[in-house]
Amino acid sequence: MFSIAFSMLNGNIKIEVFPNPAIRVFEEYLDFFQNLVYNSLQIIFSKELHMGITDKEKQFYETNGYLLKKGLVSAEDISRIVVDVDDIHNRMAENPTQGIGISWEVYEDDPDHPPLIKQLMHSELVSPTLNKLLRSDTVLDVLEAMMGPDISLYHSKLLPKAGGDGTAIPWHQDYAYWKNDNNKPVMINCQLAISEANLENGCIQFVPGSHNWGLQEHERKQQTFGVFLPGHYQEREDAVAVEMEAGDGVFFNALIIHGSAPNESEKDRLMNTFAYNVTGNGTSQSREVLRGKEFNS
Numbered sequence: 528m529f530s531i532a533f534s535m536l537n538g539n540i541k542i543e544v545f546p547n548p549a550i551r552v553f554e555e556y557l558d559f560f561q562n563l564v565y566n567s568l569q570i571i572f573s574k575e576l577h578m579g580i581t582d583k584e585k586q587f588y589e590t591n592g593y594l595l596k597k598g599l600v601s602a603e604d605i606s607r608i609v610v611d612v613d614d615i616h617n618r619m620a621e622n623p624t625q626g627i628g629i630s631w632e633v634y635e636d637d638p639d640h641p642p643l644i645k646q647l648m649h650s651e652l653v654s655p656t657l658n659k660l661l662r663s664d665t666v667l668d669v670l671e672a673m674m675g676p677d678i679s680l681y682h683s684k685l686l687p688k689a690g691g692d693g694t695a696i697p698w699h700q701d702y703a704y705w706k707n708d709n710n711k712p713v714m715i716n717c718q719l720a721i722s723e724a725n726l727e728n729g730c731i732q733f734v735p736g737s738h739n740w741g742l743q744e745h746e747r748k749q750q751t752f753g754v755f756l757p758g759h760y761q762e763r764e765d766a767v768a769v770e771m772e773a774g775d776g777v778f779f780n781a782l783i784i785h786g787s788a789p790n791e792s793e794k795d796r797l798m799n800t801f802a803y804n805v806t807g808n809g810t811s812q813s814r815e816v817l818r819g820k821e822f823n824s
């Protein structure tokens with residue numbers, strides 16, 4: 528019924544399950560069968576096995592340009608991140624960590640407004656837990672199934688959208704920021720929900736399939752989130768809101784159109800996006816090789 532391939536990866540046993548063509552007629556049950564095999568093997572080996580994504584998930588990703596993975600990160604790790612970033616706005620205003628880049632929400636009419644972070648670049652430097660997770664097999668196995676074995680970290684950024692105060696992220700394709708003469712749009716993001724995210728507090732929204740539309744013309748302004756599609760942020764009927772619980776992660780393509788509404792609710796929305804590149808895709812577009820070949824090898 529299935530072929531099973533075992534390999535060793537960074538000390539972990541990696542198992543891939545390939546359904547035989549004969550059972551492809553039961554296409555809709557494939558995920559169920561594959562998960563059953565993984566779960567059984569997990570019990571037999573008494574070890575957490577990393578499974579990347581199922582065929583059905585891969586197909587969903589290729590068709591839509593994004594893939595939600597529920598429960599990607601444990602509740603314990605989410606609690607650790609919450610401790611790592613506790614009081615992050617005030618801490619970073621008083622004594623920013625070296626090597627990070629922060630852009631702040633601007634309150635021109637209210638200079639006494641407490642400082643609120645719009646985006647914090649290189650968040651792995653303020654959170655050891657984010658630093659651990661961005662290189663974890665749980666995340667890299669999903670990426671490997673999507674982008675191949677040579678994976679580098681492009682960057683990691685914290686996107687806090689404070690309750691009542693967090694601004695919209697206008698519609699854009701990330702490749703509009705990242706394109707240069709010698710790279711291709713093969714980068715992939717993984718956005719991790721550190722808090723609950725829903726339509727009310729400005730969760731991420733995608734236009735499914737738009738990763739197949741090519742790079743669109745963007746407007747450009749010298750400001751954070753300053754590269755955007757005409758219209759900036761307005762509700763779109765063709766967009767899908769991806770609501771998440773803390774610990775869920777959504778992977779998305781460098782060309783998919785995405786954005787999010789302002790946070791007009793009482794609840795903070797705290798997300799972190801890890802961005803990954805295929806090693807060697809463009810010069811100086813990788814912070815660190817995480818898996819596979821080294822630079823220039």
Ligand SMILES: O=C(O)CCC(=O)C(=O)O
Nearest residue numbers: 686696730731786787800
């Ligand atoms: O967090 C959001 O709502 C959008 C994030 C985003 O645009 C990005 O990570 O590229």
